[in-house]
Amino acid sequence: MADTAPDDFAAMFKAVLEPDPSSTSETLQSVFAKWRGRYEKNLKEERDEGYAFESCLLVGERAGCAILSWCEQHNETPSELSSKLYYVKEFVTQLYDALAPQDGSSNKQRYSFWRHVDMTTVIQRGKRSYREQFLDRQSLKNLADVYLARPWMHNAYLDWVFADALIAGELVATYEWLQAKRGGMVYTLFEGNKIKTTLFKIVSVPLSFFLGWVAPGLFCWWLYPSFPTVSLIIAVVYYVLSVGWLAVVLCRRALYRLRGGKSLRQTAAELNTSMFNAYYELREATIHVPSLRRAVEQAKEKGVGWDPQLFCVLDNVAQKNPSTWTVNFS
Numbered sequence: 001m002a003d004t005a006p007d008d009f010a011a012m013f014k015a016v017l018e019p020d021p022s023s024t025s026e027t028l029q030s031v032f033a034k035w036r037g038r039y040e041k042n043l044k045e046e047r048d049e050g051y052a053f054e055s056c057l058l059v060g061e062r063a064g065c066a067i068l069s070w071c072e073q074h075n076e077t078p079s080e081l082s083s084k085l086y087y088v089k090e091f092v093t094q095l096y097d098a099l100a101p102q103d104g105s106s107n108k109q110r111y112s113f114w115r116h117v118d119m120t121t122v123i124q125r126g127k128r129s130y131r132e133q134f135l136d137r138q139s140l141k142n143l144a145d146v147y148l149a150r151p152w153m154h155n156a157y158l159d160w161v162f163a164d165a166l167i168a169g170e171l172v173a174t175y176e177w178l179q180a181k182r183g184g185m186v187y188t189l190f191e192g193n194k195i196k197t198t199l200f201k202i203v204s205v206p207l208s209f210f211l212g213w214v215a216p217g218l219f220c221w222w223l224y225p226s227f228p229t230v231s232l233i234i235a236v237v238y239y240v241l242s243v244g245w246l247a248v249v250l251c252r253r254a255l256y257r258l259r260g261g262k263s264l265r266q267t268a269a270e271l272n273t274s275m276f277n278a279y280y281e282l283r284e285a286t287i288h289v290p291s292l293r294r295a296v297e298q299a300k301e302k303g304v305g306w307d308p309q310l311f312c313v314l315d316n317v318a319q320k321n322p323s324t325w326t327v328n329f330s
């Protein structure tokens with residue numbers, strides 16, 4: 001009897017230090033249930049509009065379930081679970097605000113937390129002012145940093161939201177940069193309106209030709225009766241310099257193209273096509289991860305400056321889903 005007493009005492013001591021997993025799981029479940037009730041109540045007080053409340057509630061619950069699963073797998077205590085759940089509400093609401101409205105100019109018109117956007121419509125029909133407000137990219141990247149630093153919050157839906165939104169934001173920003181480079185002040189003046197920009201070019205091109213080549217000749221012709229020598233000198237000097245400068249410009253462009261250089265139109269077409277291909281990979285709930293990564297890398301090779309957060313998200317996704325990535329949108 002005396003020989004077995006120490007063993008019994010050790011077993012009792014171990015049971016105190018290492019509680020039964022089922023009881024820990026129940027305690028974690030109860031903490032999660034209480035948090036869910038508080039989260040719904042607090043969210044409803046802050047986001048009283050229907051769609052915003054429902055969207056943030058569902059996304060918050062997904063994040064909460066991911067945290068609960070993490071704590072169960074890593075044998076964390078209820079207090080550790082509670083401390084992690086504390087950050088969900090602020091994170092979800094800030095992310096909702098960073099994802100600027102996709103369906104209109106007001107957050108109240110959004111019918112989902114985030115959706116895969118028809119970028120062709122956004123680019124072709126949207127105004128420049130709308131595209132500039134399409135996403136709060138800086139806030140989105142800051143939240144992506146926070147999300148990546150909290151692996152216990154990771155889940156398939158938030159991975160998809162960040163990947164889709166980061167690609168969409170870069171696509172719109174690159175398009176705006178290319179259009180501003182091609183259109184210059186005209187693009188800025190007419191807010192990117194293609195009809196107004198085209199009409200302006202129709203008027204400005206013949207006007208520029210007239211002012212640059214015809215008007216100086218008319219001026220010299222008008223001046224010739226009074227000052228024939230001066231008018232001839234002015235005409236010769238002006239047109240020789242103009243023709244010479246035009247020849248230099250044309251020769252430089254020809255040499256640039258012969259050496260393999262691409263025009264701005266070609267560069268824009270390649271960049272836009274590569275980004276559209278990458279974004280197109282995220283259109284379905286089932287995503288082939290290698291194809292997505294390959295499309296992103298190909299766009300990078302073309303010169304697209306993806307945000308580093310995108311690659312970090314894709315690395316995490318590939319680690320968990322080497323081939324097939326399934327996202328539940330409902």
